[in-house]
Amino acid sequence: MTLQTIKFYQTGTFTVGNRLLDESQRTVQANMRRTNSLNSGHRACQGCGEALGARYAIDAAMRASNNQVIAANATGCLEVFSTPYPETSWQIPWMHSVFGNAASVATGIAAALKVKQKKGIRVIAQGGDGGTTDIGFACLSGMFERNDDVLYICYDNEAYMNTGVQRSSATPAGARTATTPAAGPHPGNPFGTGKNLPLIAMAHHIPYVATASVANLHDLEAKVEKAMGIHGARYIHIHVPCPLGWGSHPSDTVKIARLAVESGLFPLFEAEHGEITSSSAIRRKAPVEAYLKLQRRFAHLFGERPDLETIAQIQEIADRNIARFSLEGR
Amino acid sequence: MKKPFAITLDPGSSLANHTGTWRTERPVYVDRLPPCNHACPAGENIQNWLYHAESGEYKKAWESLMENNPFPAIMGRVCYHPCESSCNRGELDEAVGIHAVERFLGDLALREGWNPEIKAKASGRRVLVVGSGPSGLSCAYHLRLMGHQVVVMESEKDSGGMMRYGIPKYRLPRDVLDAEIARIEKMGVEIRLGEKIEDVMAVMEGFDAAFLAVGAHIARRAYIPAGDAAKILDAISLLHDMEEGNPPFLGKKVAVYGGGNTAIDAARTAKRLGAEESLIVYRRTKEKMPAHASELNEAIEEGIRFKWLATVKEMGDEGIVVEKMILDETGFPRPTGAFENIEADCLILALGQESELSLLKSIPDLETEKGQVKVDVSMMTSRPGIFAGGDMVPAEKTVTTAVGHGKKAARNIDAWLKGEVFAKGALHEIASFDKLNTWYYSDASKTVQNELGIVRRQSSFDEVVKGLSEENALFEARRCLSCGNCFECDNCYGVCPDNAVIKLGPGLKFQFNYDFCKGCGLCASECPCGAIRMIPESI
Amino acid sequence: MLQQLEGSKAIALGIALCRPEVVCAYPITPQTHIVEAIAEMVKKGELEQCEFINVESEFAALSVAIGASAAGARSYTATASQGLLYMAEAVYNAAGLGLPIVMTIGNRAIGAPINIWNDHSDSMAMRDAGWIQLYAETNQEALDLHIQAFRLAEALSCPTMVCVDGFILTHAYEQVEIPESRQVDAFLPPFDPVQVLDCADPISIGAMVGPEAFMEVKYLQHHKQQSALELIPQIAAEFSEAFGRNSGGLLKSYRTDDAQTIVVALGSVNGTIKDAVDEMREAGHSIGSISITSFRPFPLQAVRTALEKAKRFVVLEKSLSVGLGGPLSDGVRKAMSGTGLKGYTVIAGLGGRAITKRSLMALFMQAEKDELELLNFLDLDHDVVNRQLAREKETRRSGPVAENVLRSIGTVASRIA
Incomplete structure (x- = not known):
């Protein structure tokens, strides 16, 4: 598609739609006839970032594939809130098997479609961070390594929310969870070495890896569309705030996701065949405090005697990301 | 398909689950008052005409503008644009160049020969306007739109009042002034030049009401x-x-x-x-x-x-x-x-300057103050049926204020003629900067209007400030943040995790589906322009 | 065509004849040769329209099969022992979702101690998962059961395990009749799933079901297996007609007609049992045996009919339900409840311990005299056990049991005599 040359200063490139833009250039979400792949009536909490991210991603995938998408879903919030008997919110062929096998189930679906020569139908696997970075990690790595024709989407809300907010390997340092309580001399999640799944995915040299955020819909949709245009194993890691687990106001979900990006804590980038090909520059740089303060899971860092040392450590993580992914100065 | 019981489900069946019952707060669409509109002495709906202008619908924009002000080309040049001083965009980068877009629309209308349409039926009532300055002509224009006959008496040799005799040509070229006044005359407003009124009561015969706008020329x-x-x-x-x-x-x-x-x-x-x-x-x-x-x-x-x-x-x-x-x-x-x-x-x-008030001498009990005529909220003097505005009443002495007086007086005269009282709608809550989510506006600074070369303007009376090209006007219009008024950016429609916002189509905006809205408030917090308010549910 | 083949190869040829569309493989002894053979056929193009996928674990293997089956492909995998337990969650899931996957179990013991030899501990651990479990007695039957298993599984939308004794069958070279492709095609129609992931008719498979319907879903699984009790003999009969040999069915009785003592067992050990029965019959003993093919669903009525004229039964089983006895016995005893028939459980052949005809005959003769305990362990070395028990009594830190036992019997390998 050719880009419209006129600039839209009022609405910029950040809003969902723009009445002045050609229909074809608006986001999928702006379309009156969008699929609503994840339909109303689901039982996600108020302001759920995962529900939002899932609809964003799957609707975009639907548009990119002319509505030919089958999804495999790991156990987790997304699965539970979308398909409690007797109602499902999914409008697409969808299946849930168990917690750790979404990638493998998707591989199986893709294999079936291949053998049945249904070339136009595309397969997506999706799960939360627990189902992806922890229990589903082996299946995911296997899917990557074989370069199966599956797009895996991880909705990262940084803990096991469905079971009551326990720590996962995606839980950030310092965060309070039910299993890393804000107690003792080092409250919250200890500073480990981190487990950066997008980088691990890249180490498999798969055709496409990207990070995305519910705070940047245009970017998210572009990445899904790009991923859908490629065959082989692809991975998109979407940052989705969880008001329940993070202790944030439901209306702040997008704002918090935005601050994660703008602070450098959640860098947005793309990689192809193991090499980073692009990253999104920070637009209005924010200190990590701006992000942390909106979330009660970090409340122990503030208060009367702020834990400046821990905050500085978190800022260091952000600064490293900024340097590593070239998020500034362009 | 013979589906297995319970574990396999039909698509989209969750529509049966009305999650709206979870809600403790509900979002509602509101039109907040943009600060520019609030600041405009002429009561222009600036946000509205910029909305049309940014779509390239200049005629619609001009028509919207003309609902409140008959002089866009003049106003775009001589108004000191308090709208811009209060523009929320000023806190972001630079205020929107509202006056420049207004002038662009005014000039375009003159070039294209656009004329306002009188939709009201002839009322059969006649109103006398004394003075053809901005206030008098504004009043005449609005009264004419409402179907009344209007005669404007002007003591000078030419019409326009201070717009002609107080503002130099280099700020307001006379062809522009003439053209916008001519357009009012074309609507059927009669302007009698060189008619100095010595005693207003002496000329009231045949008129049902009068609007005095003699200005302050002393x-x-x-x-x-x-x-x-x-x-x-x-x-x-x-x-x-x-x-x-x-x-x-x-x-x-x-x-x-x-x-x-x-x-x-x-x-x-x-x-x-x-x-x-x-x-x-x-x-x-x-x-x-x-x-x-x-x-x-x-x-x-x-x-x-x-x-x-x-x-x-x-x-x-x-x-x-x-x-x-x-x-x-x-x-x-x-x-x-x-x-x-x-x-x-x-x-x-x-x-x-001061006003010449001798024409009021035959109204003995007329209330004045410091050489100015006192008027009530309806712009009426202490004498029923005699209204006044512009520089001769206590107010800021600007062309725009005068134009605003004219409009306000016209509406009150219209009501008075019908034996009614003009009721202004309640003022909406102001869309202050804190109501906006400015993340969604991309960065753009104001288009600088061309100015005549310094040397040339020192020695000539050519217009100093040049107008915007169409491209620039469009650019400038699109800088408007549309404070407090939905501009159909689709954010609410997009960010709702529950698909509880229904998009009604171009120009029709949106509607909440309270069957599913859980009241999270994401729509309100991600609305760029503050056009959604959360209100508590009564439980 | 009659061929002299390794069991695994025969099974692989049988699977290939069933035209599987997705085959997932993860190596685990002793099923490895099956998937190796299939891999070769796919690579060489002998098995067309089949995706062969090497996965990273048994859990993934069955998960891939689950996805493939839900997308409408005939799906197959094979595993054994630890591998079956590693995929346990998916085993239950496939049954719950009603996906007609066929899986070969090369039966093998479960550690610790780690042991790669045959017994039935693995498939027994999954007996309640909701899969149909068929046990093969010979390699011919193993091959035949796979063909029947696809037919059965797809007819019922119920996954089916074909249990084949590790090494004893999988690695044994025997003469096997390999059916013609057209015969199998005539017997086994293409897979027509009851539900499929289809963009033209989207459904959600795998909903969360709460207390309001979970019982019903589980009951329906049970009901499905109950209907298999009728379907299994029907399919076996059709198979017999089409292929000219008897394979499968619920159970097979051997010289039980007038037998006072009847031995009940699963799988290949029935061969040895039959030899023992033959020899004892020649010596005038009133003995017969039953080989149970369908362990799940368990053919209560058929077992009762087969045993009701006898005076006693002996259940010989290759798995120990630790702390109770044997799972097969539970079924047989339930079948015979209220009859007053004497029944003995004999645990035998754990971890590959050889079950010899001599031991069996001695055992059966004891049984005839009703000298057996309710629960017996065939060829258990009581001296070794007692020495270890004494050591444990003596000192709390008595050392690792497995190593002590090996040391006690003075060998580094298991005793096979």
Whole structure:
């Protein structure tokens, strides 16, 4: 598609739609006839970032594939809130098997479609961070390594929310969870070495890896569309705030996701065949405090005697990301 | 398909689950009052006409503008745009150049020959308007739109009042002025020139009501001892004579006494008449000067000089004597007793104007205050059926305020003629900056209007500030944040995790589906322009 | 065509004849040769329209099969022992979702101690997962059961395990009749799933079901297996007609007609049992045996009919339900409840311990005299056990059991005599 040359200063490139833009250039979400792949009536909490991210991603995938998408879903919030008997919110062929096998189930679906020569139908696997970075990690790595024709989407809300907010390997340092309580001399999640799944995915040299955020819909949709245009194993890691687990106001979900990006804590980038090909520059740089303060899971860092040392450590993580992914100065 | 029981489900069946019952707060769409609209003395719906302009629908934009102001081309040039001072975009980067877009629309309308359409039926009522300045013509225009017959009596040889006799050509070219007045005449408003009204009550026969807008054309004088050869004149007369084609001889060195816009107009006019030196003497500081910053800046660029903190004590043959002033703690200037001689061939006084109220002499109990006519909230004087506005009533003395008075008076006259009381709708909550989510607006600074080369404008009366090209006007219109009013960016529709926002289609905006809205408030917090409010549910 | 083949190869040829569309493989002894053989056929193009996927674990293997089956492909995998337990969660899931996957179990013991030899501990651990479990007695039957298993599984939308004794069958070379491709095609129609992931008719498979319907879903699984009790003999009969040999069915009785003592067992050990029965019959003993093919669903009525004229039964089983006895016995005893028939459980052959005809005959003769305990362990070395028990009594830190036992019997390998 050719880009419209006129600039839209009022609405910029950040809003969902723009009445002045050609229909074809608006986001999928702006379309009156969008699929609503994840339909109303689901039982996600108020302001759920995962529900939002899932609809964003799957609707975009639907548009990119002319509505030919089958999804495999790991156990987790997304699965539970979308398909409690007797109602499902999914409008697409969808299946849930168990917690750790979404990638493998998707591989199986893709294999079936291949053998049945249904070339136009595309397969997506999706799960939360627990189902992806922890229990589903082996299946995911296997899917990557074989370069199966599956797009895996991880909705990262940084803990096991469905079971009551326990720590996962995606839980950030310092965060309070039910299993890393804000107690003792080092409250919250200890500073480990981190487990950066997008980088691990890249180490498999798969055709496409990207990070995305519910705070940047245009970017998210572009990445899904790009991923859908490629065959082989692809991975998109979407940052989705969880008001329940993070202790944030439901209306702040997008704002918090935005601050994660703008602070450098959640860098947005793309990689192809193991090499980073692009990253999104920070637009209005924010200190990590701006992000942390909106979330009660970090409340122990503030208060009367702020834990400046821990905050500085978190800022260091952000600064490293900024340097590593070239998020500034362009 | 014979589906397995319970574990396999039909698509989208969750629509049966009405999650709206979870809600403790509900979002509602609101139209908040944009600060620009709130600040506009003419009551323009600026956000609305910018909305049309940014779509390239200039005629619609102009029509929206014309609902409140019959002079877009004039206003875009001479209004001091308080809208821009209050524009929320100013806190983001720079205020939207509203006046420039207004002028673009006004000029476009004149080029295209657009005319307003009178939709109202003829009322059979006649209204007299005294004075063809901005206030009088505005009132006449609105009354005409409402179907009334209007006759405007003007004492001068030409119409326009202060727009013609007070604003120099380089700020308001006369073809523009003439064209916008002609358009009002074309609507059927009769303007009788050279009709000086001595007694308004004497001409009321045949009229059901009157609107008085005689302006303030009498220069306020100050006693300044002067020698025989000293040449002292007032700014109002200077500007009037300029318009009549009788420019006075001012000499090489001109001093102007005063700090308002008229002082600046006089100083800049002097420069154009050939003065080598044009000096403004003002008793307070630059910061305290009542003249508008844009005028001041243009004057400085043209080489006008300033003598701050000085009062003119006397004028001799060689020039003027000024006393240096000092500001006391309240900011009031106090004399210091220190004097200074400044060479000047001529002194122009620009110390304010007063109204000629003799036409009201036959209304004995008419209430006045400090030489101005008192009016009530409906712009009516103490005499029923006689309304007044513009510079002759207590208010800010600007063209835009006058235009606003005209509109307000027209609406009240219309109501009064029907035996009703005009009720203005309740003021909406102001869409202040904190109501916006400015993340969604991309960065863009104001388009700078072209200005005439300095040298050329010093010596000519050509228009100093040029208009915007269409491209630039569009650009500028699109900088509008649409404060408090939905501009269909689809954010609410997009960010709802529950698909509880229904998009109704282009121009039709959105609707909440309260069956599914859980009341999370994401729509409200991600609405760029603050057009959604969360209100508690009654449980 | 009759061929002299390794069991695994025969099974692989049988699977290939069933035209599987997705085959997932993860190596685990002793099923490895099956998927190796299939891999070769796919690579060489002998098995067309089949995706062969090497996965990273048994859990993934069955998960891939689950996805493939839900997308409408005939799906197959094979595993054994630890591998079956590693995929346990998916085993239950496939049954719950009603996906007609066929999986070969090369039966093998479960550690610790780690042991790669045959017994039935693995498939027994999954007996309640909701899969149909068929046990093969010979390699011919193993091959035949796979063909029947696809037919059965797809007819019922119920996954089916074909349990084949590790090494004893999988690695044994025997003469096997390999059916013609057209015969199998005539017997086994293409897979027509009851539900499929289809963009033209989207459904959600795998909903969360709460207390309001979970019982019903589980009951329906049970009901499905109950209907298999009728379908299994029907399919076996059709198979017999089409292929000219008897394979499968619920159970097979051997010389039980007038037998006072009847031995009940699963799988290949029935061969040895039959030899023992033959020899004892020649010596005048009133003995017969039953080989149970369908362990899940368990053919209560058929077992009762087969045993009701006998005086006693002996259940010989290759798995120990630790702390109770044997799972097969539970079924048989339930079948015979209320009859007053004497029944003995004999745990035998754990971890590959050889079950010899001599031991069996001695055992059966004891049974005839009703000298057996309710629960017996065939060829258990009581001396070794007692020495270890004594050591444990003596000192709390008595050392690792497995190593002590090996040391006690003076060998580094298991005793096979």
